[in-house]
Amino acid sequence: MTPTTFETEQTYGLRKSLSRAIPYILLTISILPIIIGYAWIFIATFSVRTEGLIPKDAHGNIGGLTLQNWSFLHNPEVWNATLNSFGIAVGMVVGVGFLSSLTGYALARMNFAGRKGFLGTTLLLHAFRPEMLLIAIFQVLLFIGGIPLIGDWVGFNTVGGVALVMITLDLPLGVWLMKGFFDNLSWDMERAALIDGASRFRVWWEIILPQIKPGLAALSIFTFITGWNAYLIPFTFTIGSKVANLPVLLNRFSGDTSLGSWNEVAALGLFQLVPILVFFIFTQEALLNIYGGGSKGGA
Amino acid sequence: MSFTKSPEDNNPVKIPGQTVNFIIAIVGGLLGIVAFFLPWIGFSSGGGLLGSLSGLKIGAGPVVALSKGAVIFRGTPTSYLVPIAGMVTLLVVFLAYRRKIIVEKDGFWLIALGALPLLVLLGQFGEAQRDAAKVGVDIHYLSGLIATFLALLLIILSGTLTTAALARQKPSFRNTLGAYGFMSPTSLLVIIFFLIPVVLLFILSLTNLSSANFGDPWTFIGLGNYRRMFSDKFFPKILRNTVFYVVMTLAFFNVGLALALALLTSHINRRSSFFFRLIWLLPRITPSVVYIVMWKRFTQVPPYGIINQFLGWAGIQHQPYWLNETPWLFVILVNGFVGASFGMIIFTSAIEAIPKDFIIAAKVDGASSWQIIKDITLPLLRWPLLFVTTYQTLSLLVSFEYILLLTEGGPGLFTTEVWSLTAYKRALFTYFGSNQWAYGAAWGFVLVVIGAILSFIYLRVFRFDDLVQEPKIDVL
CATH class of the missing domain: 1.10.3720.10 (MetI-like)
Structure with missing residues (x-):
């Protein structure tokens, strides 16, 4: 396809790929809450506690991965x-x-x-x-x-x-x-x-x-x-x-569960x-x- | 009731075994009448037990309760249903005999006559046993009950035999009967859980039934519940909430965002558009409770809340419990993220159905993407837009599950309470110590009427009746 404006090929190409990218960017932003929600479920399930999206261990350091939230399987x-x-x-x-x-x-x-x-x-x-x-x-x-x-x-x-x-x-x-x-x-x-x-x-x-x-x-x-x-x-x-x-x-x-232990809820x-x-x-x-x-x- | 006409309908046939069927019906009918009078001639009847406490409880004969030596007689609606069934049965048989022919109706009538009182009777049985135990009333009810059951069963049996004999005789009737066989399980369920509840909801709304006077006879108070509803102190607020909720969710998500998503995904390559649409379907298929857990976690106070964590990273100090701070925002977001996918899918398939020639022609003429959307796509989406708007208005108006889970109408008094939620909570939650079924039913019935009218109109507008085409295989 030939350009219809007087732009140079290069800037035209840039503009075009930018306008191509806009829908992707908007759509990615739109699905962020869904992705984050699911991410929290997965992170929280396998960690001792979470602050926001960050898994923390009992001492407040990042980390603390565990399977203990799945103890409900004995219930x-x-x-x-x-x-x-x-x-x-x-x-x-x-x-x-x-x-x-x-x-x-x-x-x-x-x-x-x-x-x-x-x-x-x-x-x-x-x-x-x-x-x-x-x-x-x-x-x-x-x-x-x-x-x-x-x-x-x-x-x-x-x-x-x-x-x-x-x-x-x-x-x-x-x-x-x-x-x-x-x-x-x-x-x-x-x-x-x-x-x-x-x-x-x-x-x-x-x-x-x-x-x-x-x-x-x-x-x-x-x-x-x-x-x-x-x-x-x-x-x-x-x-x-x-x-x-x-x-x-x-x-x-x-x-019934206090906020701190919602990891079991997530599990x-x-x-x-x-x-x-x-x-x-x-x-x-x-x-x-x-x-x-x-x-x-x-x- | 009229059935498919066929030539032999005009030549009525004498069915073998007809006399036997009718004798069974006559015995059943007579027994039904006798069962009613059993209490008076020394036998106690099922009704005695069934109606022991509440005047509206339904029994076979008139209520005969022996309470502390005193005999109480009290007639109940279905106590009259059984003898009436008996009498009508006799009438049906008599007419059929006079006509010297037997028609489809006779069998159906007999079945219905037996089945209806039997159904009601069965429903009251267990309740009556509890009632009797509660007041310690000593009644021997077996004689009356057995007579009643027997009467009704005989009537049904005769009807079934008549119908079966007729079906053997006439092919056209056999076809109709076959179709009814295919239809009847669904029809029965729809009657029990759709049609009866609609009528019952209206009847309930005219009474003062609540868990406080549950078990007493229903007292009809006319339109009192409706008057109470319109004069409720919070009525204007609930009405405003409902309109606000429906309009905002529709405009920003179920139609607005849905349209935006459909347009955006139709401008990128197929594989990624499929991916984005699929992700957008996730909230709809996620269990509502899990979905709400996610959203509650978004809005929590520090250090748990996800939004507040992001705000912290951005250096913003104002970090409240967002669900209490801006409840409406989250009510609309939560519902909107579920609702948007429906419109998105409908709009996407509508956009894909637009002939490519239109778009290519416009592009050749030098139209920009925005011009194509504005002048070609949107005008062609008029019907899908109207469809999604009306359909989603209806569902937003009536559905309340996510609000119930998220805020339960709070925080505080009626902050996010919408009409449907009010109806549900009044009827099925404990308010001031009792479930006010009747009052909730009044709120609910208004929505049922609106819903029925809207769905009727929208079937008309979208010409769904055109879909009601003739069947491919007729009678061979």
């Missing part, structure tokens, strides 16, 4: 919370994946009375934010908790109840995503199978589901992260440490971050797609 309460977190996350992956691919299939491929109404409701709920409903869901869960047998599993103050509420609140998104995947699927195989006399359920299970594995995987990553990170709903619908999940435990722990935080970072490193492309196109209200 059964932490493992119980981990199990609860994992239960909620896996419950969400299975529940949302299964239910929304069932419903998404019906909406994409079947013609039945009330289909338009179901689709409209899905869309409306998809745009709607359910946080305020927690007040009423509280009463619903209390009610369910009174039912014999069922109540012990999915009532108020149970992991099952928390998972069920979280599954339901994510269903409109899941159904909408799944319907999109089914819509883009060729239907020749399915049609052939139906003509050969296979039932709808068998077609769905044996022919359709294997074809949308990538979509299901993306939805699973999204729901796992949602379930693993969940704070508000577990916090609202559980009491006591038996049913607390990791975020609830961490929040209580950070409130527990990093412990909770592990699965998230694994997803972050290995499924980057999928993550950006999910939170852009697939996220709530994504056009």
Whole structure:
């Protein structure tokens, strides 16, 4: 490309590379708080104490790297919370994946009375934010908790109840995503199978589901992260440490811990971050797609 | 309820086994009615236990409580639900017989008639046992309860049999039934945890329910909670906070910074732009509690705080606890860093969708980067901009998780308290010794109405109904 101004080649080149550099500089500045936040978590986890970002040992000198902050791994309460977190996350992956691919299939491929109404409701709920409903869901869960047998599993103050509420609140998104995947699927195989006399359920299970594995995987990553990170709903619908999940435990722990020993808080935080970072490193492309196109209200 | 029309719908068929199904329904219906009167003829009913204390507790028959020798009768809403179900069941069967045909509706009606009271009854069961234990009321409830359960189960059974028989007979109905099978688990959950809570939230907001009078019958006080809300001393402050929070976060982060990030990343090479966008996604996928721990650490007093450490290096002596010093700054920063990524991703894909010809043509004409952005990119981003703005307005208005974790509405009185947080705290935190569910519900319901209206409008504006296309596979 030839210069259009009367500058010399050299100054033009300089100016151009400078203007090329500006976006990089601005973007690097913008991500600094995120980087620093994460840096603190890592530094604090492995040091006796931190002042700002600087690790210090007991005498106030720089250094003092240690693994003692991980002693919480001996605490059964932490493992119980981990199990609860994992239960909620896996419950969400299975529940949302299964239910929304069932419903998404019906909406994409079947013609039945009330289909338009179901689709409209899905869309409306998809745009709607359910946080305020927690007040009423509280009463619903209390009610369910009174039912014999069922109540012990999915009532108020149970992991099952928390998972069920979280599954339901994510269903409109899941159904909408799944319907999109089914819509883009060729239907020749399915049609052939139906003509050969296979039932709808068998077609769905044996022919359709294997074809949308990538979509299901993306939805699973999204729901796992949602379930693993969940704070508000577990916090609202559980009491006591038996049913607390990791975020609830961490929040209580950070409130009880003096500022000087927040290194243990950081360690527990990093412990909770592990699965998230694994997803972050290995499924980057999928993550950006999910939170852009697939996220709530994504056009 | 109307189903997919097909020719054979006009030629009703006589279903084999129909009579048996209906006999089962008739027995169930009669039993349902009898169960209601059991208490009067010497048997105690489920309702006696169920309603022992609270008038609104729901039972099978009218409440019969033997308390210190005295017999108390008290009717409850669902105590009437069971006999009504019984009577309607008989009516359905009678009509179906008169018509000499059987239609889809009959089966569904019967199932619903049995299932609804059964669901309510089950819900009250455990609570009633606790109530009875609490007051030491001695009731033998089994006879009534068994009769009621049996009645409802029979009605459901008959409906299921009728529906199944019909499905065997008619292919078009089988298809519809199959689709409902696929839809029903999701629908059930959505009804229990979405639709019922919306209605319940409104009903709650008209009562005076709190943890102080929990267990008593609900007392309806009309619009009292709403009047109390609007005359609250802090109402103007909370309203101002909400508007301030939404507008500032939107303008500076969720739309402003998001747009800036999208424009900047689209002007650098692909690999690094991917990297920057990925880093910006981190706050969104970081567990909220861990994310808040990081931010609290930023703002701490010396020697712990990271900001203060930087200030120290810069030689600035003013090193307060920044979260208390400038709470709003951090509330907006914390939410903004999470919110910006959504707009960034949407805008980036919109910018990438702009035909390259436009940009090349402009460059050939000698336009600068800024001119290209101003005259080509931004006008073409009009719809994504509107989309992100409306969508994020809605979510900022209703979500409060990060504020709850960061400041809990403080420091001090209502400094960073927004509308949604007020609703949540009033209902589910202990205020003046009690959870004021009803009052919180009033605050919350206003937001639900606003949210429903906004999401409806925005579906209309963005023509989401166009997406509701016909299914590819019809009936073969």
